Amino acid sequence: MNVLIIGSGGREHAIAYKVKKSIRVKKIFCTPGNAGILNICEPVPVPADDYSALAKFAEENNIGLTIVGPEVPLCAGIVNEFHNRNLQIFGPDKKGAQLEGSKVFAKRFMQKYGIPTANFKCFDNQKKALDYINEKNIPLVVKADGLAAGKGVIVCKSNEEAKQAVKLIMEDKTFGDAGRQLLIEDMLYGEEASILALTDGKIIVPLETSQDHKAAYDGDRGPNTGGMGAYSPAPVVTPGVMEKINRKVLKPALDGLKAEGMDFHGVLYAGLMIQDAKINVLEFNVRFGDPETQAVLPRLKTDFVDLCLATATGKLSSIELKWDNRPAVCVVMASGGYPGKYHKHLQITGIEDAEKNKDVIIFHSGTDLRHGELVTNGGRVLGVTALGDNLSDAIETAYQAVEKIHFDQMHFRWDIGAKALN
Numbered sequence: 402m403n404v405l406i407i408g409s410g411g412r413e414h415a416i417a418y419k420v421k422k423s424i425r426v427k428k429i430f431c432t433p434g435n436a437g438i439l440n441i442c443e444p445v446p447v448p449a450d451d452y453s454a455l456a457k458f459a460e461e462n463n464i465g466l467t468i469v470g471p472e473v474p475l476c477a478g479i480v481n482e483f484h485n486r487n488l489q490i491f492g493p494d495k496k497g498a499q500l501e502g503s504k505v506f507a508k509r510f511m512q513k514y515g516i517p518t519a520n521f522k523c524f525d526n527q528k529k530a531l532d533y534i535n536e537k538n539i540p541l542v543v544k545a546d547g548l549a550a551g552k553g554v555i556v557c558k559s560n561e562e563a564k565q566a567v568k569l570i571m572e573d574k575t576f577g578d579a580g581r582q583l584l585i586e587d588m589l590y591g592e593e594a595s596i597l598a599l600t601d602g603k604i605i606v607p608l609e610t611s612q613d614h615k616a617a618y619d620g621d622r623g624p625n626t627g628g629m630g631a632y633s634p635a636p637v638v639t640p641g642v643m644e645k646i647n648r649k650v651l652k653p654a655l656d657g658l659k660a661e662g663m664d665f666h667g668v669l670y671a672g673l674m675i676q677d678a679k680i681n682v683l684e685f686n687v688r689f690g691d692p693e694t695q696a697v698l699p700r701l702k703t704d705f706v707d708l709c710l711a712t713a714t715g716k717l718s719s720i721e722l723k724w725d726n727r728p729a730v731c732v733v734m735a736s737g738g739y740p741g742k743y744h745k746h747l748q749i750t751g752i753e754d755a756e757k758n759k760d761v762i763i764f765h766s767g768t769d770l771r772h773g774e775l776v777t778n779g780g781r782v783l784g785v786t787a788l789g790d791n792l793s794d795a796i797e798t799a800y801q802a803v804e805k806i807h808f809d810q811m812h813f814r815w816d817i818g819a820k821a822l823n
């Protein structure tokens with residue numbers, strides 16, 4: 402079978418890595434890809450955001466399965482385009498993708514189906530939002546409704562910060578149309594975990610747990626990023642907590658997808674806050690998490706293409722999930738300045754040396770080839786993943802690999818996984 406992958410990050414490199422291992426696969430195509438992905442996939446001569454042309458390409462090139470990495474094409478309806486041509490594709494339709502594309506929609510969905518989440522109110526009027534902040538007078542989180550590349554959530558310690566956040570979103574229009582509506586949520590406390598669950602619209606099956614590190618600097622300080630590293634499994638998700646997640650989040654979410662008539666064949670990602678075994682959903686995403694996927698997929702023993710195809714075709718119950726018990730850790734190496742401004746096209750060295758250890762996999766995110774040389778091409782550059790007999794081994798192996806890699810102004814966290822050791 403031929404497989405098409407959409408996307409260009411570490412997540413898509415991890416997906417391509419697993420697809421490549423499947424004995425069912427002949428050719429793998431990817432667009433737009435990156436230097437690492439295009440080592441193992443063929444490029445696609447169609448613009449990555451022309452979804453109708455991609456569906457035509459898939460039809461003409463005998464693509465038996467398309468796997469969509471990022472949220473933007475899903476929210477724009479790529480799945481609908483492929484279904485119009487009777488093509489198999491992994492991901493929700495445009496309606497299902499609203500669970501990520503609109504935070505207001507997602508919160509109303511959670512409320513309707515009894516899924517635990519922080520108290521909230523929605524606003525499309527700046528004055529009313531400011532009045533609400535005065536009235537509440539507690540720590541709040543202000544969120545732009547639409548897609549903002551992970552930057553539209555502002556965690557505010559004071560009333561003043563919350564008011565500034567409302568101004569940033571509604572008056573300065575920092576996130577454009579994504580900020581036409583906003584949410585103001587009560588602050589939650591605890592430890593976060595990511596649950597990536599597969600659903601074929603009939604059943605929902607969680608993958609192994611993981612935890613992201615959103616803040617830019619050690620000790621969870623600094624601005625939020627797309628994610629600076631991850632580990633799997635996440636010990637905060639005890640068997641008791643997992644039972645609650647299944648009962649209070651995944652089961653009602655599946656009931657909701659069915660009741661709302663969403664055509665959902667892909668990943669429902671629940672970002673959770675867990676405190677004293679009490680769970681709340683922070684957000685839903687409708688795709689694999691990045692970098693979580695870089696820590697979760699290397700542990701998967703089940704054939705990934707079988708799994709995705711079964712998800713896309715409503716046959717998930719026929720698949721048995723098998724896992725490598727060894728934990729995995731992914732350390733993201735980012736460009737200096739990220740998540741703010743950063744330089745591009747800086748030479749990267751040391752990858753081959755780092756990859757000599759068989760427990761290490763280097764996933765590319767923002768990389769490119771220029772004049773035959775590997776260079777940086779984005780904020781998050783590499784995801785250095787290692788497996789270990791236990792978490793401290795995995796952490797040690799990952800950082801040994803990180804120390805072999807170099808590019809100017811590189812920046813990464815030294816404490817990925819440390820929380821789980823405590």
Ligand code: AMP
Pocket residue numbers: 519542544551554556586587588589590593615625672683684
């Ligand atoms: P989201 O994109 O909604 O998951 O938000 C991004 C990050 O903001 C989360 O991973 C949390 O670290 C933080 N966050 C979001 N909502 C809340 C909340 N209600 N209380 C505390 N932190 C939050």
Ligand code: GLY
Pocket residue numbers: 551613627628686689690691692693
């Ligand atoms: N790592 C967070 C996300 O994928 O949204």
